[in-house]
Amino acid sequence: MIRVLVWNEFCHEKKSDTVRAIYPNGIHRAIADFLACDDIEVRTATLDEEHCGITKELLAETDVLIWWGHMRHGDVPDDVAEMVRDAVHSGMGAIFLHSAHHSKPFKLLMGTPCSLTWRESGDSELVWVTEPAHPIVRGIDRAIFLPHEETYGEPFSIPNPDRVLLLGSYSGGEAFRAGCLFSRGNGNIFYFQPGHEEFPTYHIPEVQTVIRNAVRFLAPTYREEIRCPHVRHFGDPEGYVIKK
Amino acid sequence: MIRVLVWNEFCHEKKSDTVRAIYPNGIHRAIADFLACDDIEVRTATLDEEHCGITKELLAETDVLIWWGHMRHGDVPDDVAEMVRDAVHSGMGAIFLHSAHHSKPFKLLMGTPCSLTWRESGDSELVWVTEPAHPIVRGIDRAIFLPHEETYGEPFSIPNPDRVLLLGSYSGGEAFRAGCLFSRGNGNIFYFQPGHEEFPTYHIPEVQTVIRNAVRFLAPTYREEIRCPHVRHFGDPEGYVIKK
Amino acid sequence: MIRVLVWNEFCHEKKSDTVRAIYPNGIHRAIADFLACDDIEVRTATLDEEHCGITKELLAETDVLIWWGHMRHGDVPDDVAEMVRDAVHSGMGAIFLHSAHHSKPFKLLMGTPCSLTWRESGDSELVWVTEPAHPIVRGIDRAIFLPHEETYGEPFSIPNPDRVLLLGSYSGGEAFRAGCLFSRGNGNIFYFQPGHEEFPTYHIPEVQTVIRNAVRFLAPTYREEIRCPHVRHFGDPEGYVIKK
């Protein structure tokens, strides 16, 4: 059983009738609802819960964390962001959605500003598959069509991704690295661009497929603190390697 | 002085009035003309010359090879393609333009089919800079606008590039990795997508800038056959490392 | 069930008493024997069989090919090497062991000479894990100790690997990228350095663990010829994307 935690800022849904009409119970509940299945169990947490609803214990019991945030990145305490970063280092998978490119934990994990260009004009977007054999795009034909999305543009100041799986192109002309894989310590990270709160992006089946695939791909097979042990001399009777 | 060799199939220009009107002396001469400058000297070679105009000696005196081909990839003899591959291994830089994605030497160097999807409908294209600090895009603002280009689409079956410097988006909706860096042996390779023969792409100043930058970036600082020497035991008085 | 094909040159075992004493039925049978289990079924093929024991049909029914060769790389026909390359492009996994770094199919897939330095002096080797969370090294502690191995040294003229999972260091002083991942088309490739025929390397449990892990990691989840279709205009009523 893969244990997923969906974290959502959960602010737009409370403030905007438009957003609430699309996600009446919040983006986190919408994601939790389509993810839950025989091999995936889902919990949720939100910004206004105590300590953002996140504890070290909860993260230790989480295989894959999904993060959505936008207008209140700054209200996530630094120590919460650092707990998320450290859990990824220990092997937790993490999916950062859309405007979470500017969230504190994503920026800590990338080591770059993670800035991009953007405009809101209701462009349509095609999200093209560049690596058709990758498990994260299984079940996706050549592209996903999104009738409306916020437009994101390059340069997206991330480190060179380990793999770019998806490229977005917008009716207004921009192109964007829409699906990027990174590894940090023992954990793997997937950035996935679709998901502006004013459009029903997370109700689109192919978007759900990519997120579900990513959950299964990122679920750790190994979980350990990264330590910095002293290592004795190879050859030392009590040393590490000599046990051979 | 950087020594460039521009190789062109030089067939469309002879067969098509449209193409000849754009490149009266051939694509190779157009490229040679805008490249030649104080620090770059240019020679050209074409398919119909003896042995494609290529010899091992010529390649040994070439710092950067530029390759344009399309309709007659199959007429390049295998040993010519292999000479080009080997010269890259020895440190020669190589720029493959547009439909040269399917040329023999490019495929030999990539180890993949290098296929892509395409259509000819005169789309416009925006070529976006993803890595604004890279020397190859110096002098380019956020994007290059091409009024008309052949449309190339993903999946482009290349190995994961060392760096994707440019992304193309087309008015018809496709996205494409338009500028990709690879290294092979001692040499570096740049694939650059613009340049359909029916449009005056190589007359566009920004396209010329990218190619000129790439020539300077790819010019080798090191040139050597890759050998497979025997190496003696470290510790051996006559061995390799012990000479320290 | 993962379908593995172990290909072995099977020459040293016939010529050398030393090698035959270690692998009485050939390296291929030794590998087949430790691999076969509930989820892995294994077939073998060798150089002296008709057409090297390889057909297009057999490769189409193979999930992961394992290749060992050394003294007779040149006797593998080009079309066999090309069939292997094409099967990898279509999604077959491939593991190249030890001296298979210079085999025809590996070189075709890499696009480089794949040369290295080497000497035979019976050094011991430590193969260190650089990415402890990767599925291919699951069950391996910090290093594998090999009492004797042929010594391989850098520079190993391969393209920049997608991931270096293991580093070898030899008692004579060399270091070597001993476990490297690459993707080519729809298939993934693992190069694994241990396995000189004169030492019982494939009888060492940790070496077997890495190969078994690699089989499971490389088994394709997707298998398709890479095509180069025409794609119609987005917006065209009969076009590809417009079906949305």
Add this chain to the structure above:
Amino acid sequence: MIRVLVWNEFCHEKKSDTVRAIYPNGIHRAIADFLACDDIEVRTATLDEEHCGITKELLAETDVLIWWGHMRHGDVPDDVAEMVRDAVHSGMGAIFLHSAHHSKPFKLLMGTPCSLTWRESGDSELVWVTEPAHPIVRGIDRAIFLPHEETYGEPFSIPNPDRVLLLGSYSGGEAFRAGCLFSRGNGNIFYFQPGHEEFPTYHIPEVQTVIRNAVRFLAPTYREEIRCPHVRHFGDPEGYVIKK
């Protein structure tokens, strides 16, 4: 003229007779002395200066920063580490030497713990060139021999480097990625492992050569804050791209 700033913790040299005997004026002065030449000018700064001797203005006038630290990483204020990180994002090159793998700015730029295993037993080390054509190893033969170094071992918890240029192997048996390139924003980073304070590593000509080469390689050709501008609609008469 390339403007280098060498930053040194400058503690061991004050506390230990052994270290002071090797670097009487500090490691920073030793590095500054061998670097200064016609095209490189060098300034230095140390931990005990006000604000670590670092200001935003100074970094803005620095092309390449070299950082050595070990026992007092924690005494570097967070805002100094963040200034360094931001300067790299804006295009400044950075070389982190030896134990600076655990320095605050390096960890901020990597997004990982940057831990490793280590022991101090005076092993000798061979630092092998994996990419002989790279400008950073120009002038280095196959390996650099260090009679004594602190032993660093894998796993080194860094993100997958853009390029691994050097591999270290130690007489005690470890292997280590000794020379790693990364890019972050507009800046490039080189991690170089040699340089334990108790051995005269920075007096070895080949070590000096690598550092000098790295300075020239990392010196920026582009320097700009990474901004997050609004971008208007392509097609908008006043928009960005339409100026074409």
